[in-house]
Amino acid sequence: MLTATESKMDFPTSLPTFQLLLVFVCSFIVSIWFLRRRSFYRRLPPAPWYIPFIGSRQLYSSTMHLDLTKTAEQYGGIYTLHLGTSPLVVLSNFAAIREGLVRQAVDFSDRFKFPFTMKEAKLEGSILLSNGIPWSARRRVAITALRSFGMGKRSLENRINEEARYLCDAMDQSNGTPFDPAHLVKSAVSNIICTISYGQRYDYNDPVFKSLLANLDVFFRASAVETILWGLPFVNWFPPLNKFKAAFEAATSFSRQMVQSHRATFDPDNIRDMIDAFILERDKHQDAKNELKEAFREDLIWRAIHDMFAAGTDTTTYTILWLILLLMKYPDIQTKVQKEVDDVIGQTRPPSVADRAHMPYTEATLMEVQRYRTVAPYLPPRAVPRDVEIMGYSIPKGTQIWVNLWGALNDPSHWVNPDSFNPSRFLSDDGQQVVVPEAFIPFGAGRRACVGEHLAKMELFVFFTNFMQRFTFIRDGTSGLDMTGKIGITFVPRPYQTIAVRR
Numbered sequence: 001m002l003t004a005t006e007s008k009m010d011f012p013t014s015l016p017t018f019q020l021l022l023v024f025v026c027s028f029i030v031s032i033w034f035l036r037r038r039s040f041y042r043r044l045p046p047a048p049w050y051i052p053f054i055g056s057r058q059l060y061s062s063t064m065h066l067d068l069t070k071t072a073e074q075y076g077g078i079y080t081l082h083l084g085t086s087p088l089v090v091l092s093n094f095a096a097i098r099e100g101l102v103r104q105a106v107d108f109s110d111r112f113k114f115p116f117t118m119k120e121a122k123l124e125g126s127i128l129l130s131n132g133i134p135w136s137a138r139r140r141v142a143i144t145a146l147r148s149f150g151m152g153k154r155s156l157e158n159r160i161n162e163e164a165r166y167l168c169d170a171m172d173q174s175n176g177t178p179f180d181p182a183h184l185v186k187s188a189v190s191n192i193i194c195t196i197s198y199g200q201r202y203d204y205n206d207p208v209f210k211s212l213l214a215n216l217d218v219f220f221r222a223s224a225v226e227t228i229l230w231g232l233p234f235v236n237w238f239p240p241l242n243k244f245k246a247a248f249e250a251a252t253s254f255s256r257q258m259v260q261s262h263r264a265t266f267d268p269d270n271i272r273d274m275i276d277a278f279i280l281e282r283d284k285h286q287d288a289k290n291e292l293k294e295a296f297r298e299d300l301i302w303r304a305i306h307d308m309f310a311a312g313t314d315t316t317t318y319t320i321l322w323l324i325l326l327l328m329k330y331p332d333i334q335t336k337v338q339k340e341v342d343d344v345i346g347q348t349r350p351p352s353v354a355d356r357a358h359m360p361y362t363e364a365t366l367m368e369v370q371r372y373r374t375v376a377p378y379l380p381p382r383a384v385p386r387d388v389e390i391m392g393y394s395i396p397k398g399t400q401i402w403v404n405l406w407g408a409l410n411d412p413s414h415w416v417n418p419d420s421f422n423p424s425r426f427l428s429d430d431g432q433q434v435v436v437p438e439a440f441i442p443f444g445a446g447r448r449a450c451v452g453e454h455l456a457k458m459e460l461f462v463f464f465t466n467f468m469q470r471f472t473f474i475r476d477g478t479s480g481l482d483m484t485g486k487i488g489i490t491f492v493p494r495p496y497q498t499i500a501v502r503r
């Protein structure tokens with residue numbers, strides 16, 4: 001039998017053996033994990049050169065849409081870029097985008113979580129930037145509200161026609177002299193989503209409305225480098241980001257106040273607009289003990305409403321501004337649309353969405369504007385929720401995914417001469433039918449595709465036909481027709497002047 005002293009003396013020899021074994025087992029596990037990880041990373045799609053710790057030059061480019069598309073010509077439709085020290089995978093032609101967003105929709109539908117999450121931004125209340133059940137529940141309420149208060153409804157068509165008349169009247173005040181149409185178009189477009197979301201429209205000169213739109217612009221016009229900064233974890237305090245924080249605070253305080261005032265007058269038997277629809281949902285789930293209660297938290301409602309306002313204003317506005325610029329550049333196309341408008345609608349009756357079916361050339365022109373100068377050239381970044389395989393490559397869980405819509409809309413295997421502006425590409429041989437190629441995806445694809453697609457198409461058609469009933473847009477002799485545009489969160493024309501000549 002061992003004495004206490006002898007048994008204590010055993011420890012110095014047995015403990016290191018145990019520790020050694022532990023270290024060995026841990027090292028073995030870590031090595032296996034590391035080797036598997038390394039071989040997994042080795043199977044990432046091919047990558048062009050990049051600067052360690054800074055990343056790939058394509059991501060810092062002021063013509064990012066073109067650079068991403070050019071890279072696909074060399075590396076294929078799926079490739080890897082680097083942002084800081086992290087790889088990110090780009091889906092950059094139609095085949096790759098369809099494979100990810102449609103065929104593997106479950107794994108490619110999450111948004112990347114931006115480290116730029118100043119507390120006030122409340123990304124967890126967003127539609128555009130949240131994930132999981134809260135995202136799908138909010139998305140569902142927004143789509144239902146759009147249906148109830150808008151999409152496809154005759155009352156909304158009347159509202160858009162009414163707004164188009166305000167807009168044409170405001171343009172008419174230029175009396176045939178050059179003017180910049182940006183503020184007028186933006187105010188008119190924004191008034192449609194304001195009617196649906198807040199239940200009211202605003203005068204184009206209302207100072208509160210003007211400052212709301214100006215603050216929205218600060219965000220959407222962020223440069224490529226600035227948006228890259230939002231994706232880095234350690235720069236939240238970085239002074240150049242303060243202007244975005246201030247603009248965000250100012251723009252969103254509007255939605256916050258609107259939600260408060262709606263709450264004060266809320267009547268569950270009279271749902272007036274989208275804010276009321278969200279308040280109703282919140283009341284339904286307030287006693288629940290699940291994610292829906294969290295999804296519709298009272299203090300988060302404004303966030304989803306702000307998303308609808310922002311996404312519904314910027315994209316449609318700049319599509320119309322590209323349209324006016326292209327009409328000036330291609331007067332023959334403008335004349336053809338005017339003829340179709342005269343033949344089908346005439347000069348006196350307000351346009352109707354039902355006319356679309358009889359106006360293939362007008363429809364084809366709008367589609368070609370959306371293809372040729374797509375306002376959303378790349379989608380808000382996504383991330384894969386687990387390790388996934390795609391097109392023979394492996395992408396580790398959490399990797400950021402970029403989707404280059406510009407690549408799909410200019411993919412030479414789907415579009416003949418993609419660099420030329422040609423509405424006829426969307427027409428049947430006899431010019432009587434609209435043909436929609438599968439690679440035409442300006443509103444995205446899959447589970448996260450744009451919730452406002454139908455509304456946007458309705459707005460584009462009604463505004464366009466109202467313009468063509470009343471005006472011919474011609475260029476101001478002194479200013480050029482610059483098609484290069486500017487990349488921010490959306491792709492917009494540089495400021496320009498037009499002359500709206502009364503027909």
Ligand code: HEM
Pocket residue numbers: 127128129139193307308309311312313315316319375376379380442443444445447448449450451452453455456
């Ligand atoms: C010409 C006009 C428009 C274009 C080109 C456009 C395009 C897009 C695109 C490309 C996306 C990203 C889809 C994805 O990630 O797969 C998107 C998302 C979204 N759009 Fe639009 N959009 C337009 C108008 C609108 C309008 C009028 C509204 C609101 C009424 C709207 C609300 C949204 C929202 C809320 C999302 C986020 C969807 C989600 O993450 O689930 N958009 N849009």
